[in-house]
Every structure is written in structure tokens, then in C-alpha cells.
Amino acid sequence: MRAAFIAVLIELAAAVGCGSGAQAAGQAARAEDGQWTMPAKDYAGTRYSALAEITAQNARSLHPVWTFSTGVLGGHEGQPLVVGDTMYVVTPWPNVLYAFDLTHEGYPLRWKYRPEVSANAIGASCCDTVNRGAFYAEGKIIYNLLDGHTVAVDARTGREVWKTQIADVGNGETTTMAPLVVRDRIIVGAAGGEFGIYGWIKGLELSSGRILWTARNIGPDVDMVVRADTFRPPYDHGTDLGAQSWANESWRTGGAPVWGWVSYDPQLDLIYYGTGNAGPYNAEQRSGDNKWSASLLARRPQDGALVWAYQFTPHDSWDYDATGAMVLADLTIAGQAVKALVHFDKNGFAYTLDRASGRVLVAKPFTTVNWAQSVDLSNGRPVINPAKQTGASRGNIKDICPSLEGGVSPASPPAYSPRTHLFYSATNNFCMDYEVRPARRLKGTPFMGVTSPYSAGSGGYLGSFMAWDAASGTKVWENKEPFPNWSGALVTAGDVVFYGTLDGWFKSADARTGHVLSKFKVGSGVVGNPITYRSPDGRQYVAVYAGFGGDWALIAGDARSDDPSDIRAPADPVKDIGRHTSQGGIVWIFGL
Amino acid sequence: MNTQPSEVERQERVRTVRYAAVVVLTGALLCCGPRHSTQEQPATVPPATAYEAHVVAGDTPPPSGSLRNPHHGDSAVARSGALLFTAMNCDGCHSGDGSGWVGPNLGDGRWRYGGADAEVFSSIYYGRPRGMPAFGAVLGSEGVWTLVTYLRSLTAPPDLPTESWQN
Numbered sequence: 001m002r003a004a005f006i007a008v009l010i011e012l013a014a015a016v017g018c019g020s021g022a023q024a025a026g027q028a029a030r031a032e033d034g035q036w037t038m039p040a041k042d043y044a045g046t047r048y049s050a051l052a053e054i055t056a057q058n059a060r061s062l063h064p065v066w067t068f069s070t071g072v073l074g075g076h077e078g079q080p081l082v083v084g085d086t087m088y089v090v091t092p093w094p095n096v097l098y099a100f101d102l103t104h105e106g107y108p109l110r111w112k113y114r115p116e117v118s119a120n121a122i123g124a125s126c127c128d129t130v131n132r133g134a135f136y137a138e139g140k141i142i143y144n145l146l147d148g149h150t151v152a153v154d155a156r157t158g159r160e161v162w163k164t165q166i167a168d169v170g171n172g173e174t175t176t177m178a179p180l181v182v183r184d185r186i187i188v189g190a191a192g193g194e195f196g197i198y199g200w201i202k203g204l205e206l207s208s209g210r211i212l213w214t215a216r217n218i219g220p221d222v223d224m225v226v227r228a229d230t231f232r233p234p235y236d237h238g239t240d241l242g243a244q245s246w247a248n249e250s251w252r253t254g255g256a257p258v259w260g261w262v263s264y265d266p267q268l269d270l271i272y273y274g275t276g277n278a279g280p281y282n283a284e285q286r287s288g289d290n291k292w293s294a295s296l297l298a299r300r301p302q303d304g305a306l307v308w309a310y311q312f313t314p315h316d317s318w319d320y321d322a323t324g325a326m327v328l329a330d331l332t333i334a335g336q337a338v339k340a341l342v343h344f345d346k347n348g349f350a351y352t353l354d355r356a357s358g359r360v361l362v363a364k365p366f367t368t369v370n371w372a373q374s375v376d377l378s379n380g381r382p383v384i385n386p387a388k389q390t391g392a393s394r395g396n397i398k399d400i401c402p403s404l405e406g407g408v409s410p411a412s413p414p415a416y417s418p419r420t421h422l423f424y425s426a427t428n429n430f431c432m433d434y435e436v437r438p439a440r441r442l443k444g445t446p447f448m449g450v451t452s453p454y455s456a457g458s459g460g461y462l463g464s465f466m467a468w469d470a471a472s473g474t475k476v477w478e479n480k481e482p483f484p485n486w487s488g489a490l491v492t493a494g495d496v497v498f499y500g501t502l503d504g505w506f507k508s509a510d511a512r513t514g515h516v517l518s519k520f521k522v523g524s525g526v527v528g529n530p531i532t533y534r535s536p537d538g539r540q541y542v543a544v545y546a547g548f549g550g551d552w553a554l555i556a557g558d559a560r561s562d563d564p565s566d567i568r569a570p571a572d573p574v575k576d577i578g579r580h581t582s583q584g585g586i587v588w589i590f591g592l
Numbered sequence: 593m594n595t596q597p598s599e600v601e602r603q604e605r606v607r608t609v610r611y612a613a614v615v616v617l618t619g620a621l622l623c624c625g626p627r628h629s630t631q632e633q634p635a636t637v638p639p640a641t642a643y644e645a646h647v648v649a650g651d652t653p654p655p656s657g658s659l660r661n662p663h664h665g666d667s668a669v670a671r672s673g674a675l676l677f678t679a680m681n682c683d684g685c686h687s688g689d690g691s692g693w694v695g696p697n698l699g700d701g702r703w704r705y706g707g708a709d710a711e712v713f714s715s716i717y718y719g720r721p722r723g724m725p726a727f728g729a730v731l732g733s734e735g736v737w738t739l740v741t742y743l744r745s746l747t748a749p750p751d752l753p754t755e756s757w758q759n
Contacts, residue, residue, distance in 0.1 A: 123685060123723010125694060194684065437678070444725045446684020552693045558755055565704040566696035567752055579757045 032493075034534025036082045037136040039178035040413060041531070043264040044328035047415035047490050049532045053540035054592060055494035059508045059517035062590045065541070066107055067523075070585035072096065073562055075527050075549020077411050078133030078178060079488065080587065081141070082533035083155060086110060087543065088136070089587055093117055093129035093146040097153055103536045107589075111158030118169060121147035125174045126194040126446070127551045132260070132411065133529075137181040137206060144175035150188050152209060164209035166190070166202055170444055173197050173257075177323075180262035181206060182271065182301040189258020193276035193321065196447030199256030199293070201273065203304050213304040217256040217275045217292055218242045224292075225304045233308050234358035235380045241291045250286035253441050255279035256293040260323035260410045265339075268356055270298045270307055272341060274322035274410070280439035281450040283317040284391040290315055294322045296343065298358065308358040310380060312345050317390040318371055318434065319404035319450070320347040325413035327423065333361055333471045342470040344414055344425050346406030347382070349375060352470045364473030366466065367407035367427050368457040371400055392449075396435040403430035403454045405484065405554050413529060414468075415489035415497065420511050422476055423468040424497050426485035429457035430573075454554075456573050465489070465499045465507075467514060477514035483577055486550060488529025490542070498542055500526020502555070503580035506544055506588065522546040522588050525555070525581040539591060547585035559583060661709035663741040673742025676735065680727065690746055695724065701748035712740045 032050035040047050054062065070076070074092030081088040087100040087107070097113040122129055125146065134143035140152040140161055148167030153160055166188055167173035172195020180187045186204040190197065199217040204210060215225040220243045228239075238244065243251055257276040264271050278286060278293035294313035299306050313320040322345055331340040333352070341355035348369035352362035363375035372382035390397045405428055408414075414425035432452045439449030456462055463485035466478040487500035495511040502525040508517045528545030535541050548559055557568025558578040570578055663669040677683060677690070685695035696704060705715050716736045719726030727736065 119722045121723065123694060123725070125723075127694070439681070440679075442681055442730065445681035447681065448684045449678075451688050557692050557697065563696065563704070565702040566692060567700040567702060568692050568697055570755070576757070578755065 035084070036080070036531040036533050038081075038180070039079060039133040039135060040261060040263070040325065043180075043266065045261060045263040045325050045413065046327060046329065046418075047413060047488065047529065048417050048492070049490070050493045051532055051534060051540045052493040054492060054496055054532070054542070056496055056510045056512075056517060058592055059494070059496050061592055062508055062518045062520075062542070064520060064588055065591045066589040068098075068100070068107070068587045070096070070098070070547070070587065072547075072585045073549070073560070073583040074129040074547070074585070075551070075555075076545035076547025076585045077130040077527050077529075077550050079529040079531045079545070080543050081134055081136055082531070082543075083136045085536045086155070088134060088141055088155070090131050090134050090143050091585060092131050092547075092549070093122060095131055095143070095145045097134070097141060097143070097158070099155075099158060113153050113158045113160065115145055115149075115151060115160070115163070117145045117149075118147040121169050121174050124169050124172050124192075124195065124444070125176070126191065128549045130176050130411070130550050132176055132178040135179050135181050135186075140206070142179050142181060142186055142206075144177060144179060144188060146174050146176065148173055148175050148190065150175070150179065150186065150204060150209060152206075162209035164204060164211065166204070166211065171195070171197060172444060172447075177259045178261055180264060180271065182264050185212070185301045187262050187271055187273075187301060189273070191257045191259035191276070193255035193257040193279055194446050194448050195444075196253035196279050196441040197255060197257060198252060199254070199258060199275060201258050201299070201304070203301060215299065215304040215306065216242070217258065217295075217297065218246070218251040218254045218290070224306055225299070226306045230300070230305045230307055234310060236291075245289040245291040247287035251290075253279060253447060254286060254290060254293060256295075258323065261325040261413055263326045263328050263341075264301065265328055265355060268339075269300060270355070271301050272296060272298050272326040272328070272355065274324060274326060274343065276321035276323050277319045278316045280441070280447045281319060282392045282436040282439055283315055284393060285438065288315065294320050294347075296322060296326060296341075296353070296358070298355070310353065310358045310360070312343075312349070312351065313347050314381060318347070318400060319452075320345065320406070321410055322346070324406075324408065324410035327414060327416050328355055329416050329418070329470070331421070331471050340470065342414075342416070342423055344408045344423075344468075346402065346404070346408070346410060347371065348402045348407035349382075350468055350470065350473060351375075352473065362470065362473040365407075366425070366468060366475060367429055368401040368431065369407070390434045390436055392436050392438050396433055398433045399431050399455070400434055401431040401457055402428065403432035404434075404452055405430050405454065405551065409486050409551070411527065411550055412486055413488045415491040417491040417495070417511055419493060419495060420467075420491075421469070421471070422511070423470050424489040424491055424499075424511070425466060425468060426487050426489065426499065427464045427466055428484040429459060429462050429464065430454045430484065431457050454573055462574065463502070465509075465514075467497075467511070479509065479514050479516065483574055484554060486525070486527040490530040490532060492532055498530040498532075498544070500528070500530070500544060500546070502526070502548070502577060504546065504548070506530075506546075506590070508542075520590070523586050524548045524584045525559075525577070542590045544588050545585060546588060548581045548583050659710040659713055661713070661737055661740055661744075663737055664709060664744070666741055667745065669738055669741045670745035671742075673738045673740070673745075676738055677742055680731065680739075682739070690743065698743050699746035699748060700752055707744075709740055709744060712743055713737065716740065
């Protein structure tokens with residue numbers, strides 16, 4: 001058994017490319033191996049699998065074949081990995097790592113890894129104790145612990161290989177994002193946009209965990225690893241843009257965290273990631289564009305050098321993090337083949353960019369948007385509605401759409417099918433009032449100063465799951481949901497798309513029409529991301545976490561039941577959600 | 593085991609109203625950063641308080657200290673505490689009205705670490721596990737008592753335990 005397993009690992013190492021790097025990884029992505037070894041399936045972040053046993057014709061008979069309680073109640077964002085004949089599951093804090101043996105009936109554990117993770121990190125997490133998943137590389141499972149550590153665990157034995165402190169919980173930094181490994185570099189970042197951190201991204205050495213480079217997302221060029229010979233932003237000129245665009249050196253506590261996803265283009269040798277909101281929420285304390293908060297940054301993985309950057313929301317006055325996934329796809333736009341990057345932003349616009357240059361090609365709203373009228377493609381800037389500009393001197397600004405929960409949550413990554421040429425994404429339909437006050441940073445406490453009640457957007461629904469044509473910026477179909485949709489997307493070569501709902505349904509739908517093919521109530525609201533894989537029995541399965549959570553303002557504290565000393569009223573305007581779900585992490589596997 | 597108010601406590605009580613006004617009206621506390629008052633003595637805080645209703649081994653509770661809130665029930669101090677609650681970023685975790693977010697609801701009449709004045713004092717002064725920061729050094733005893741007075745003024749709805757979706 002062990003010899004067979006090692007053989008699988010060797011085969012896998014060859015396929016994923018230990019050492020030979022990006023080229024081999026690219027080949028592995030093209031030849032479907034039935035595994036799911038990184039958060040978004042591939043470097044491009046497509047969450048597309050070429051497996052096609054489950055089709056739009058037979059998905060009706062999908063049913064659960066296995067479940068497992070993780071024993072943890074926090075919001076189960078992220079997704080499992082399947083490597084060879086093992087499934088790996090990371091829980092929210094306290095970040096237990098489970099390894100399930102897919103070759104035995106009942107999928108018993110091969111091992112579990114229980115790291116020591118400081119409970120102090122719970123209070124330094126703005127929005128629940130989530131973890132967005134692990135990455136498999138060179139025989140190691142790499143993931144972040146909530147308290148500012150990255151760990152490498154031997155994928156075969158479960159033994160800790162190394163553990164590195166990358167962030168400071170006492171400064172408001174927590175680590176929820178999913179790492180990305182490129183060659184011998186691990187790319188990691190930290191959350192903390194609500195705590196006034198000085199946002200950054202780091203490159204660690206895969207073999208040792210040593211921190212090889214640190215690049216700030218805001219601040220002077222020297223801190224941001226901006227060099228005159230390599231930095232070519234599409235719309236900006238000058239030096240120290242990340243410092244000059246912040247009055248009174250407010251970049252020092254300006255936020256711009258990294259709590260989402262990282263993509264990679266092997267040909268261009270660029271990593272892509274989005275930065276979170278600028279802090280504090282009172283934008284009058286940080287006059288200027290506040291580059292590069294709420295932005296997309298393209299860097300070289302080897303040394304972190306910034307190659308270009310584009311800001312979705314200059315002078316962010318609405319908490320519009322840009323930490324949502326950056327999906328790389330080769331599209332045809334107006335007859336031209338384009339190496340594109342597609343991003344659904346919290347600010348309600350879906351962007352299609354040229355991923356070599358950073359220039360915006362298409363930017364259209366995918367949900368109700370009123371903070372800006374449009375995006376000016378000549379300079380990449382939003383045409384802002386001045387009536388929706390917020391600030392402490394402006395009082396309570398009413399009815400801003402989308403809400404700060406986002407037109408889509410960055411925690412809900414989209415999928416892209418090269419067969420349908422469509423992107424699939426959850427959406428939210430919320431608006432908000434926004435009243436800010438001057439905030440003072442007190443290290444270790446929130447640096448926010450906002451009151452922002454939500455209201456339902458128009459149309460009588462709170463969320464949806466949609467198909468989007470990123471070449472034209474148009475919605476192709478949309479399944480409206482009674483609650484905000486906080487699930488990631490999966491699409492397959494069987495032309496089936498999968499997603500969960502906040503009230504606890506797991507659904508499959510026809511990728512071309514949106515017609516729902518199957519649904520099953522999975523015990524808790526879904527805020528995780530479905531994956532698919534071929535098991536050792538040769539069959540295709542779909543796995544997803546149930547486990548309501550991920551945002552206390554949204555999800556209604558009355559959906560928690562584990563603490564008799566903490567009783568919450570239902571959250572407006574999702575009062576009924578507590579009727580349909582409660583917390584609890586469960587791994588589900590579905591098959592035909 | 594100082595069951596009687598100490599001399600320092602008595603002095604603090606005298607300073608109370610003026611102190612609260614300073615905190616709220618000028619924000620002096622906030623402008624000066626972490627503050628270690630020269631008047632602040634360890635003796636003003638008991639070495640231990642019975643902060644939870646623990647099971648008692650052998651039917652013999654261990655000795656514990658006690659503290660008295662110099663502003664208990666003072667609605668003016670409670671109003672000052674509401675402003676301090678926002679100024680010290682408490683709202684960032686517990687929500688603007690104390691109804692809970694990442695941190696627990698402080699207005700439901702239920703307490704993880706006890707809801708008596710001295711117990712709430714300890715929670716704020718020394719912090720608690722799972723991320724509650726220790727504010728004792730930046731607020732001093734007087735600032736903490738001001739917050740305690742505010743939190744104790746919040747009242748829970750009578751039907752708190754029951755949430756019903758029936759008409």
C-alpha cells in the first residue's frame with residue numbers, strides 16, 4: 001500500500017513539475033489528471049475541470065456519497081485538495097488539516113495535523129476565523145494559520161516540515177488567504193484592512209519557509225519593490241506613487257491587505273493579486289488616490305518586483321476591497337485574441353483587462369451600481385457619482401450600491417469554462433447607508449469608524465448566481481437567490497456548473513442555460529468553493545464544504561448556537577437566514 | 593483581598609467627573625497614545641476577582657478580591673462611556689450599539705466572563721482570551737469604569753432566549 005502510494009506521489013511530482021517549474025505545471029493543467037492540487041485548480045484560477053463523467057444530462061442523479069464533520073464551527077470558506085488518492089481539508093481556526101484515504105470505504109483518516117494557533121487571532125479577524133485553503137507542492141501541503149504563520153506539512157506523513165511567522169497578530173494582521181506556489185516561491189499575504197496595517201505580500205522559500213522578499217502594497221517605491229526599469233503601470237507615471245497618493249503619510253496605516261487569491265501566468269512570469277480597502281473608512285483622513293489599495297498588482301514571483309498596477313477604486317470611500325480572484329483566460333474581444341484577466345470587484349463592476357499591460361478593455365456593472373456611472377476606458381478611472389462620495393464631513397450618505405459586502409464577496413471566487421467561454425460568479429444585491437467619523441489608530445484594535453446599515457437592492461432578491469460574457473461585459477443568465485450568495489463556483493467539461501447557497505443548498509446547473517439540475521440541503525450554509533476530482537475508483541466526484549460563516553455583519557449572529565452567553569438578534573436585511581441554517585463545518589462528497 | 597476601597601480608589605472617585613469630561617470633550621486620552629498614569633497603582637486593581645461562576649471544589653470558594661464601580665448606575669457617566677466605546681474602537685468588534693460582531697453581544701445581559709461591575713472591569717482592563725485586547729494601560733481604571741457603567745446600562749429584551757418564525 002505504502003509503495004503504491006509513493007509511486008503515485010512520484011508520478012504526481014513528475015506531472016506537477018518538481019524543479020522543472022512553470023512549463024511542466026502548464027502542461028499538467030492542459031492534461032486533465034483528475035486531481036485538484038491548488039486552490040483554484042490551475043494557475044489561471046479557472047476552477048474548471050476537464051472531467052466530463054458528470055454531464056448536464058446525468059447530473060440529476062447526483063447524490064451525497066460521504067460526509068464528515070470537521071468539528072469546527074467557523075465559516076468554511078476555501079476548498080479541499082485532492083492529490084493522488086488523498087483528500088486534504090483545512091478547517092477555520094484552529095486550522096486542523098485532515099488527510100482522508102480515498103482508497104478505503106468510508107475514507108478513513110490517514111492522519112490529522114493539529115497546529116498550535118493563538119486564540120488571540122480570533123479577535124484580530126475582522127470577519128470570522130476563515131481559511132481559504134491549501135496548496136500542494138513538492139510533497140508538501142502549504143497553508144496559513146490564522147495567527148500569522150505559514151506551515152508546510154509532509155503530504156504523506158502529516159509531519160510538520162517547517163513553520164514560519166509571516167505576520168503580527170498584535171498589529172492586526174491575520175492570515176486567511178490561500179497561498180500560491182510558483183517554482184520554489186510561496187506567495188503569501190495578510191488580512192488587516194480594518195486594523196490599519198501596512199499591507200504586504202511575501203515570497204517564502206518552498207524548501208525552508210524562509211522569507212525571501214517582502215513587498216508592501218502601498219508606500220514608497222523602495223518598500224513596494226518598485227524599480228524604474230521594471231515598473232510599467234498602464235495609466236500612471238512618476239515615482240513613489242504609493243506614497244505620494246496619500247496625504248500626511250497616511251499610507252503608514254493605510255491597510256491594502258491581501259486576503260484572497262493569487263493567480264500566475266507562466267509565459268509572462270507574473271503573479272496577479274488584488275489588494276483590500278484603504279483605511280480608515282473615513283477617506284478624509286487619507287486624501288489622494290491611495291495607491292495601491294483596492295488595486296490589482298502584477299509582480300515577478302522570484303523577487304517580488306512590481307511590473308504593473310491598476311487601481312479599481314481610487315480613494316476608496318466605500319470599503320471596496322479588490323481581493324477577489326483574478327482569472328486568466330484567453331478571450332476573443334472584438335475579433336482580437338486577447339490574453340485577458342477577468343475580475344468581479346466588490347465595487348460592482350466586472351473588469352476585463354489585458355494581463356500583459358494592465359489596460360482595461362471592458363468594465364461593466366454586474367449588479368446594482370450607483371457610486372460610479374461607468375469606467376472611463378481612456379484612463380481606467382471610474383466616473384464617480386459625487387453624491388455618493390463619503391467622508392466624516394459629509395454625514396450619513398444614503399443608499400449606496402453595492403454595499404461594503406460587495407457586489408460579490410471576494411471570498412466567492414468565480415469559474416471560467418473554455419467550452420462555453422463564460423464566467424460564473426455569485427453576486428450580492430445589497431445597498432447601504434454609510435456614515436463615517438474620524439478614527440484614531442490604536443494598535444491592536446479596529447481602525448474603522450463606520451456605521452453602514454444594509455438594505456436590499458431592487459428586485460426582491462438578495463443574491464444570485466450568474467453567467468457572464470467577459471468579452472462583451474454582459475450577463476448571459478442569472479439564477480436569483482433569496483439570500484446573498486457567498487459560494488465559489490466550479491464548472492466542468494460536462495458543461496455543469498456547481499455552487500452553494502447561504503441557506504444551505506448545494507446545486508448543479510446547466511452551464512449554458514443556468515437550469516438547475518440537482519439540489520441537496522447540506523446541513524449548513526455554503527460559503528466554500530466546490531471542487532471535482534477523479535477518485536481511485538475511477539469515478540468523478542464533487543466535493544464542497546458546508547459551514548455557514550465568513551462575515552458577522554451579513555450572516556446574522558442568530559445563526560450561531562454554541563455560546564449561551566452571546567445571543568444575537570437577526571441581522572437586517574437577512575432576518576430569515578437563521579430559520580434555514582446554523583453553523584457547522586461538514587465536508588460533502590457527491591457522485592452519480 | 594481588599595474589600596474596602598483603597599485610598600487611591602477614593603481619590604479616583606473624586607476625580608471622576610472631571611476625568612470623564614476630559615476624555616470625551618477633548619479626546620486627550622486618544623491624542624496622547626498609550627498612557628501610564630503616575631497615579632495609577634497596581635493596588636487599585638485586585639489581584640483576582642471571581643469572574644465566573646465556577647464549580648467550587650470541596651464546597652469552599654477560594655478567596656477573591658472585589659472592586660466597586662464608583663459610578664454604578666450613573667447615567668451621565670454611562671453617556672460618556674458610550675462615546676468612549678466608539679472612541680476606543682470597541683465598536684469595531686462589538687458593533688456600534690454593543691450588539692456584537694466579531695466580539696460577543698454586550699447588550700444581551702449574558703456574559704462569558706461575568707457581568708458584575710468588577711468582572712466586566714477585569715475583562716476590559718486585562719483583556720480576555722480569543723482576542724479581547726487589554727485596555728488597562730491606555731484607559732486607566734477611571735476610563736474602564738466609565739465603559740463598565742455604559743455597558744451595564746444596556747438592557748436586554750425580555751424575550752431574548754426565544755426567536756420565533758411563527759406568526
